[in-house]
Amino acid sequence: MVQCRATANIDTVTAAISDRTRRAIVERLARGPARISDVAEPFSMSLTGFCKHVRVLERAGLVRRSRRGRNKILELSPEPLRDVACWLLKYEEFWNNRLDRLEQFFAKQKQKEK
């Protein structure tokens, strides 16, 4: 049985990744956690501007900040996304059962007609 925890808000996450810079940040962090300054480096924008993007991703639950000694680290946070469509998994079995029942109902009817 699939356990479902709190799910990410689909609109918040979609809005977060609708921006090219933020997608690039996610792609970078998919390779592993990194210092904020290292992630920011390839982007031609101020650190302040960069951090605004980071905050959007944080609010969407996609990244989290931590500290390693003096370093501020960014990493991907998978839980919200893994669980996002948990409810759909629950219904997959439900709908398969219903369609099986529909099929069997008419298959039996056809048998009777013969």
Next chain:
Amino acid sequence: MNFVDITIARTIPASAEKIFDVWIDPKSPGGPWFGAERVILDPVVDGLFYFAFKHEGRIWPHYGRFTQVDRPRLVEYTWMSEATKGAESIVTFTLEPRGEQTEVTLRHSGVPDDELGRRHKEGWTWILSALADAFASRRSATSQT
């Protein structure tokens, strides 16, 4: 499954009209409402339903609103429950004749099949594949330690 919707198809040995009528009949043993603890159903556009379904020892109440009722081609309704966290998901049931049989398709989605919904879907597909790569490589890294 792409985590935004599920789509299931079946070929049913009957006409679209007969299948359609079973699908919106709360009492039919072939229909999707059968076996419920309670069903209240008004299968017309803007009609509502209540469907209480017993699963794993408890009752799961469901509420919805019919958005399209186009006999014998299509019926669509919103679908809301604790499992959807109160959000309106969308169930679309379409019927396509195939000679004496009918191909039926059930789609249950978190988003409507319009431009916004399709963009949601693209976004999700992208991010899930990005994360899948990330976590596959992380798992193989930790298993080496």
